[in-house]
Structure formats: C-alpha cells, structure tokens
Amino acid sequence: MKYLLINTLLLAVLTGYAQGQGPDAAGILAKVDQNMIAKTQIVESQMVIHGRRNDRTVSSKGYSEGTGKSFTEYLSPEREKGTKMLKLDDKLWIYSPSSDRTIQLSGHMLRQSVMGSDLSYEDMMEERKLTEMYAAKVTGEETVEGRKAWVLDLKARVPDATYDRRKLWVDQERFVPLQEELYAKSGQLLKKTLMSDVAKIEGRWYPKKINYRDMLKDGKGTDFIVLSIDFNPNIPDYIFSKASLKK
Template sequence: MRTFKILSLISCLLFISIIAHGQITANEILDRVKENMNSESTITESKMVIRGKRNTREIVSKGYAEGNEKSFTEYLSPEREKGTKMLKLEDKLWIYNPSTDRTIQLSGHMLRQSVMGSDLSYEDMMEDRELIEIYDATIIGEEKIGDRNCYILELNAKVEDASYQKRKTWVDTERFIPLKEELFAKSGQLLKRVSLSDIQKLDGRWYPTKINYKDMLMSGEGTDFIVLNIEFNPEIPDYIFNKASLKR
C-alpha cells in the first residue's frame, strides 16, 4: 500500500510538471515580457554610444513617453546635437533642428534613415502596435544565453506593413525578459541583431539597462543604448506632447 501511494504521488507530480511545462504559450510569454518592458508612462535619461567603423560617439538624451503612441526626446549633448528634439504622436514624427530653427516631419522612405548615425532607424522608433497584433508567434525551442535558460520564439508577420517579416526572440524563462532578438527581411536576410543585458530589478520589474542594436548591413560594432535613469508611471504634463514643445 505504501509503495502504491509513493508511486501515485510520483505520477501525480510528473503529471503536474508536464502540464505546467506545456501550459505556457508563445502569446503568454509575450504578455509576460510586455508586463516587464511596458508601462503607462516613462521618463528616461539615457546615453547612446554609436560604435562606427572609424570612431565612437556618445549622445545623451532625456525622453518622455506615454504608452507606445506618444514620445518626446530632447538631446542634451554633445554640443553639436544639443537642443535637437523629436516628437512622436501615433504615426507622425517631427524633428526640430536648433541650428536651422526648423521643424520637419518625417514620413515614407525618410523613416528608414538612421537616427543620429546609429544602427537604429526612425522606423524602428515608430512601431507602436503590440507584437501579437503584427505576428503569429510560436515556441520553437529552448537555449541558454550565458547562464540563463531561454525560450526561443519565432514570430512571422501576419500583416502586410510589418517592418520585419520575421523575428526570432530569446526570452529568459524565469524573468521573462528578452535577451536577444534577430530581425529578418522577406528574403530571409538577417537585417538586425539586438542584445539586451545589464538586467536590473527596477520598481518591482526586471528591466534591461543596456541594449546593443547591430544593423547587419552597416560596419562597426553597433549602437549601445544605455539607461542612466528611468521612472515608471510618472505624471507627464500634457504640454510635453505638443508641437510647441519642439521650440520651447
């Protein structure tokens, strides 16, 4: 009788383990990632380190965001970039250049241009839809990055206007933070590789404070986006997200 109870307990635990392992879906993983990475609003001080073929440049900025649809960025240094501002409202993007005192709106093919000579394009900054709205996601395996176990997700575009036809994402199985991502064209060519590191517990959530973006069509070692300070869910005055703020 005792042996039967032990065997029954082992079988029960194995069954629970199998169910628990098979329970999570690709969309649920993306939802968990969203909980860590997204918030109603943020104020971020950051440094962008652009590692080109011949030299390295650093650009410091302060950014304000509400959800994925509103953002305002002011560049603080170096002197050449100081005072440049960007405003994004849904699918519209304006840039103010203090040297010419002009504001221009970027659209169409202009959005594919590099941001300040970095490995990021304006198009990368403009995407405001949730991944599950744009892609069909599946779990295709598991792999270690460093000492972290990761789910490997494959995301295939289900809309015509997706910036990338396919994405592969490595997500930490415990902390639900993406640690690596590869972005592909319709032809299957790898366009960009993203590595996320320096994960910290901030305001009760896991968050990467260093992200390296590497445009595979450009030379150099990519662009590091380093978070110097970040506030989650602060109140941001309405005037920030207004075209008048560009010349303020």
C-alpha cells in the first residue's frame, strides 16, 4: 500500500510536468518572503564600496518594523558617524550631524546613491514582500555556485515598485535568493545582485553577503555584509520617530 501511494504521488508530479504546469511560482516566492522578511529586525552590517582606486567600508545598525518603518544609524567611518535615516511608509528623512540638519528626500532624489555605493535610497526603502509587489512565473532551472535553482520572472503589479521586472534565481532546497537581475520599464538591465554566505539563522535561511552592481557604471559593486541579525525582537516605538534622528 505504501509503495502504491508513493507511485501515485510520483505519477502525479510527472504528469504535472508533462502538462507544463511545473513548480508553483507563487508558492516559491512566498517561501522566499518567509526567509527574508520578519515582523521586526535589528541588523548590524557593513557596506564595502569598491572604488576604482581603493575600497571604503561603512558600518551601521538598522532597525525595521514590518515594511513601513525603518531606522538606520551609521557608526563609521568618522566622516559618516552619526548620520541617521528614518523611513515611515513612503517618506524618508536623513539627519546629518555635521550640519545638524534633517532633510526629507522624495521623488527623483530617492534614486541617488547612498554614500557613493551601488545602492540607491529606493533600494534601502524597498522592504515589502515580493508576493505583494510582483506576479511570478517559473521560466526554468539553472545551477548557481553548485546549487540547483528555480529561475523566476517577476512582473510588477503595483505602480510604485522600484523595478518593473526582476529575474530571480531561488535555491530549490533552501528557498533563498542566489542572484537577481533588476530591470526598468524600458527593459534595460539596471542592477545585478549576487547572494552568498547563506546561513541558517533562527530557523530561516539567510544570505549574509549581497553584492550589488549598478550596471550603468563600471566597477566591482558594493558588498552588503550582515555582521549580526536578530529576527522579531521588541523595538521601542520611539526608535521610529523624527525625534530619534537628533538623539
């Protein structure tokens, strides 16, 4: 009876592939969100910005709640120390200790580079679930750094998505992104990301290193390195307030 059940399930899977159904793209994307998104997060990280002549490292500590609130404080180098960013929904404020001023960024200003890196302010603000922003379909299977991956094509279904289309390679076993291509509405490739140093943290798979490459300029890109991450901690409400920018 056991062998009959196994054979029946196997036949159902093979029949699905034969009929072109393939794996469930929405289900794969939901598992990616489960790994990458938490109710709250506290992250200590470094950005290694690879320049033409030398590299520069910027360290920070960030707090986030859901997809609408985030707060980041830069810790080093001395030039950037004390700079703070606060995001509340679609609004972003930046505090500069050198001028003791707080400014709000909006519109095209959000496309500017963060401290000379390959990340834009839009990239830093985009924390919504992929399942909420994109319709997905599986277009194939490939091997990335020795790992079998589903290839997903994502098309934006919300008007305010930073990128109109994404191509995403998802680890078939761990359901974590391995690499990604980000496209404009025109079809132009804007950025590439490569995820590595995947580790199991608090029961979920998570890439501790992400290389971002702006395809509109030369260079080795920017490495975003997670030094420590805490999922679902309690974060005081005052962290996500404009008053916290000058504390």
